[in-house]
Amino acid sequence: MDMKIKEDEGIKCSEGLLRVEMLNKSYGDKHVVNDLSFQVNRGEILCLLGPNGAGKSTTINILCGLLDSDGGRVLWNGRDIWTCLNAYKKNLGVVPQELAIYEDLSAEKNVSFFASLYGLKGSELKEKTEEALEFAGLSDRKKDKACTFSGGMKRRLNIACAIAHGPKLLIMDEPTVGIDPQSRNHILSSVRNMQSKGITILYTTHYMEEVEEISDRILIMDSGNIIAEGTCASLKEGIFDERQFVLEMEEGHNTDTDGFFRIEGVRGVDKKDGQIIISSLKNVENLEGIIEMAQRDGGRIKNLFCRTATLENVFLKLTGKSLRDS
Numbered sequence: 001m002d003m004k005i006k007e008d009e010g011i012k013c014s015e016g017l018l019r020v021e022m023l024n025k026s027y028g029d030k031h032v033v034n035d036l037s038f039q040v041n042r043g044e045i046l047c048l049l050g051p052n053g054a055g056k057s058t059t060i061n062i063l064c065g066l067l068d069s070d071g072g073r074v075l076w077n078g079r080d081i082w083t084c085l086n087a088y089k090k091n092l093g094v095v096p097q098e099l100a101i102y103e104d105l106s107a108e109k110n111v112s113f114f115a116s117l118y119g120l121k122g123s124e125l126k127e128k129t130e131e132a133l134e135f136a137g138l139s140d141r142k143k144d145k146a147c148t149f150s151g152g153m154k155r156r157l158n159i160a161c162a163i164a165h166g167p168k169l170l171i172m173d174e175p176t177v178g179i180d181p182q183s184r185n186h187i188l189s190s191v192r193n194m195q196s197k198g199i200t201i202l203y204t205t206h207y208m209e210e211v212e213e214i215s216d217r218i219l220i221m222d223s224g225n226i227i228a229e230g231t232c233a234s235l236k237e238g239i240f241d242e243r244q245f246v247l248e249m250e251e252g253h254n255t256d257t258d259g260f261f262r263i264e265g266v267r268g269v270d271k272k273d274g275q276i277i278i279s280s281l282k283n284v285e286n287l288e289g290i291i292e293m294a295q296r297d298g299g300r301i302k303n304l305f306c307r308t309a310t311l312e313n314v315f316l317k318l319t320g321k322s323l324r325d326s
């Protein structure tokens, strides 16, 4: 689809498209957003990763101009969003966590209704509606009412409604919760497609696999604070200086594990379920020595792979708790 993003006159984009400065929010005594500062850079997919209750939706609602903060500012191209709310909202698309579609309207009517709220009409409205439906993979069901759709299709319709007016910044709040893998994959690949059309995306989730798949940059949030920031690789690199070699050994041979400790860089050796798991410093080239040691005295390796840290490990290391269970 041709979803071209027009530059607004008078808007300068040299720095971050959206800048968040010292944002705070409490509900009663409960402080849920705590001096939050970050920037969304033009053209990137920025993922806000955090467990349930971390404060992601509260932050998003403030960024969307739906909720007042207790302190701090949100700047759109250098201007406080509250001083240019109409212009800001024209450039903003929001995919809320809760479905915001009309069950009794057809997919087409849903999308054209939302696009019309942004002033689109006539042939342009029709064209943009078609484009958004095609983008969401719903063109062949456009005449059907939303109530006849599966959960995944409703989520995709939710996205079509958010993008038909051609936003520059798309904020997606946990858009894949509770849907089938096929729709999830469709949504993730459409996020990348939208980026290639020039849309900047802020994507919140508690699924680290999604973040690994689509993010250019990640903010890890916990208890209202950003506790780490970086690319997927830099976050893992910064926190873990080790990797693990996992050797699956053929049965019938009892490898002496103590010998591995004599190899430079080896920090730990564990033996479990026919596997020898060797933790080693990342910057030491010692794989050859490890293989030789494993094969010494007739040991036979069935399989060998290298395990590096996941974002789950990063979160666990930073907070002492699991992202999945929290």
Ligand SMILES: Nc1ncnc2c1ncn2[C@@H]1O[C@H](COP(=O)(O)OP(=O)(O)OP(=O)(O)O)[C@@H](O)[C@H]1O
Pocket (backbone or CB within 6 Å): 027, 032, 050, 051, 052, 053, 054, 055, 056, 057, 058, 059, 174, 206
């Ligand atoms: N309107 C409200 N009144 C009181 N407490 C609230 C309100 N909205 C959210 N909270 C609380 O604020 C904290 C942060 O909630 P928030 O929804 O922002 O987190 P989240 O990271 O988006 O989590 P989730 O993925 O579950 O939506 C939670 O403890 C939540 O219970």
